[in-house]
Each structure stands twice: as structure tokens, then as C-alpha cells.
Amino acid sequence: IGDNDAGAGQSGMQKAFATIQLLTNNITMFQPPEGIKDLRDWRQRGLTQNALFEYAKIHGKVDQDPGIFSSDDPIEIGEKFLLEKFTIKGCPTLRKYKGQWVQWQGHAYKESPLDIVRGDVYKYLEGKKFLRTGPKGNVQIIPYKAGRGRVSDILDVLNMVCPIEQDPPIWLDDKDHPDPSKLIIFQNGILNIQEFMEGKITLHNPDPNLFAFHVFPYNYDENLKSELMESFLKDIFETDPERIRLLQQWYGYNIIPDMSRDTVMLFTGVPRSGKSTLLDTMGHMLGREQCVSIDF
Known part of the structure; x- marks a missing residue:
């Protein structure tokens, strides 16, 4: 039981x-209610054993302050x-892929620079402390001073626990999941x-276990x-349903991650016949950051 004396009592507790935790895990710590200095003061105000145990049951802590490392x-x-800052439902959301840090952004993964x-x-690490056992067995609480060396050591640890060796899209856990090449990620x-x-239109929740970059x-x-758009297609294709269907099919191939449907489309036509508009439309559909032009 610590004292209410502006921090020193809490540190001593x-x-x-x-x-004591080195000897047993059956231990609880807490401080008296606000306005009561210590256990002696509390007892003088009428504290009973039953009241003490009841208070401990409600306010007691069985774990060390999260701001204090055990070493x-x-x-x-x-x-x-990693557990406190980059884990969702047991899945680490900060990973290392081909030498590059990537981070889950709520829908998919995105590259995160090393400096970040x-x-x-x-x-x-700011404000953190750690426990150090002295030569006489006494435990000291020491401020953890973060420096380049210590931070680099921690990053080396993350390199050990965060690597992804396969290419996306893949599932990062061993649970039963649908084929990732058949999945399309939207904002919702x-x-x-x-x-x-198969006629079943269901949106599944975003999942950090799905390692993918494209959303x-x-x-x-x-x-x-x-x-x-429908009016525009009828205009440029002269209401030809086959050409409209072909364009829809090609747009669809570009949406899915399945590269077995990889297809090149060649547009031919006079200037101002809609070729650039169709490509711009597809670029916005896929997301500008997920498109690139090529030169022949």
C-alpha cells in the first residue's frame, strides 16, 4: 500500500x-483514497479489515505500471x-517486406519510411522507466534513456518478429480464408x-491479416x-453492346488481383473519340496512386 505524498509514495510502492514480485505473483498494490495520507491515517479514520479487502478488490493492481519495463x-x-502500438486482435500491423517497413492503414498496407x-x-520510449536489481537484491526504478543505439537494437528485434517473405496478396495467419486473389478491397x-x-454480395470487415497494398x-x-457513363459509352461505341461488354470485361480484369487475367487492350480511333477519357476513367476507378504509364 503506497502513500499519497506527491509521487514518492507511488514510486516506493x-x-x-x-x-516482492520476484518471490510471488500473489500480490496486489494500491494507494489509499484521495485525501488519506497513508495506511496509518486510513486506520485512524475507521478503516476495517473487510473494508480494506473490498477496496483492494476494486482498486488493486496486479501488474506493474505499463510505463515501467521489467528490464x-x-x-x-x-x-x-509492437504489442501496444501496432497490434490489432493479435495481428502485428507493422511489418517488414523486402527491406521496407509497411504499416496497416485500416484497409491495406502502405510503405512507412524508416525515419517514421x-x-x-x-x-x-519517452518517459519510460525500467527495473534494475541492485547488488543487494533491492529493486531500483531507472529512467530509460532512449538513444540511437537503443532504438536501433529495438528495430533489430522488430526485424526478427515482423518479416513477411511472400508477395501480396496473402493471408498472414493460418486460419481458413478465401483465396486472396479473389478479393477486392474498398474503403468500406x-x-x-x-x-x-454466385449472387452473394457481402462486404467483409477489413482485416490486417490480409497482406495487400491495393485499396x-x-x-x-x-x-x-x-x-x-452509360450515355458516353453508347455515344462513342455507336450503341454496340459487344464493344461495351468488352470494355466492361477489361475494366473488370484490371480490378481483380488475379494476374492470370492479365490482358492488354489497344484503343484505335480518330482523335477526340474517347480513348483518353476511357483510360482516365479507369485510372480514377483503380486509384491514381495504383496506376502507372508505360512507354513503347
């Missing part, structure tokens, strides 16, 4: 907790950093093309239509 071991600190990752580690969820073709920059809505 944590040191005592850490020392300065970079493996422990690196794993704790180092900065995240520095921010996490994941669409399974196989289910879609469309808009929501999926099966009820949306574009009368302007």
Missing part, C-alpha cells in the same frame, strides 16, 4: 511491488512496443468476387449507377 532488454521492449518508424519508437470493406459471381479510394455500393 512500485519498487516494493517489483521486489532494459531490447527483446522485451521491442515486443511490448524510428520516430514512433522514440515517442514510445472487402468484396469476395467468387461470392459475387480502391471509394466505398462499394451495388446500387450506384452512372447515367453519364
Whole structure:
């Protein structure tokens, strides 16, 4: 039981907790209610054994302050950093792929520069402390001073636990999942093309276990239509349903990650006949950051 004396009592309580924890895990720590200095003061105000145990049950802590590491071991600190800052439902969301850090952005993964990752580690270490056992067995709480060497050691630990060796799209866990090459990621969820073709239109929740980089920059809505686009296609293709269907098919091949459908389309026609407009439309459909031009 610590004292309410502007921080020193809490620090002393944590040191005592850490020392006793070396002997047993059956330990709880807490401080008296606000306005009561210590256990003696509390007892003089009428504290009973039953009231003490009830208070401990409600306010007691069985774990050390999360801002205090059990040691300065970079493996422990690196794993704790990953767990607290970059883990969702047991899945690490900061990974290393082909020498590049990538981070889950809520829908898909995106490259994260090394300087940003180092900065995240520095921010996490700010104000942290660690426990050190003295030569006489006493436990000390020491400020953890983050420096380039310590941060680099932690990043080396992350290199050990975060690597992805296969190319996307892949699932990172061992659970039963649909074929990732049949999945399309939108802002509002994941669409399974196989289910879609079977008439089952269901948006699945985004999942950090799906390692993929490509997400469309808009929501999926099966009820949306574009009368302007339909009118434009009828105009440039002279209401030829076969050419319209072919364009739809090609657009569809570009949407899915399945590269077995890789197809090159050659547009021919007089100037101002809609060729550039069709390509611009597809570029916006796929997302400008996910398209690139090629030269022949």
C-alpha cells in the first residue's frame, strides 16, 4: 500500500511491488483514497479489515505500471512496443517486406519510411522507466534513456518478429480464408468476387491479416449507377453492346488481383473519340496512386 505524498509514495510502492514480485505473483498494490495520507491515517479514520479487502478488490493492481519495463532488454521492449502500438486482435500491423517497413492503414498496407518508424519508437520510449536489481537484491526504478543505439537494437528485434517473405496478396495467419486473389478491397470493406459471381454480395470487415497494398479510394455500393457513363459509352461505341461488354470485361480484369487475367487492350480511333477519357476513367476507378504509364 503506497502513500499519497506527491509521487514518492507511488514510486516506493512500485519498487516494493517489483521486489516482492520476484518471490510471488500473489500480490496486489494500491494507494489509499484521495485525501488519506497513508495506511496509518486510513486506520485512524475507521478503516476495517473487510473494508480494506473490498477496496483492494476494486482498486488493486496486479501488474506493474505499463510505463515501467521489467528490464532494459531490447527483446522485451521491442515486443511490448509492437504489442501496444501496432497490434490489432493479435495481428502485428507493422511489418517488414523486402527491406521496407509497411504499416496497416485500416484497409491495406502502405510503405512507412524508416525515419517514421524510428520516430514512433522514440515517442514510445519517452518517459519510460525500467527495473534494475541492485547488488543487494533491492529493486531500483531507472529512467530509460532512449538513444540511437537503443532504438536501433529495438528495430533489430522488430526485424526478427515482423518479416513477411511472400508477395501480396496473402493471408498472414493460418486460419481458413478465401483465396486472396479473389478479393477486392474498398474503403468500406472487402468484396469476395467468387461470392459475387454466385449472387452473394457481402462486404467483409477489413482485416490486417490480409497482406495487400491495393485499396480502391471509394466505398462499394451495388446500387450506384452512372447515367453519364452509360450515355458516353453508347455515344462513342455507336450503341454496340459487344464493344461495351468488352470494355466492361477489361475494366473488370484490371480490378481483380488475379494476374492470370492479365490482358492488354489497344484503343484505335480518330482523335477526340474517347480513348483518353476511357483510360482516365479507369485510372480514377483503380486509384491514381495504383496506376502507372508505360512507354513503347
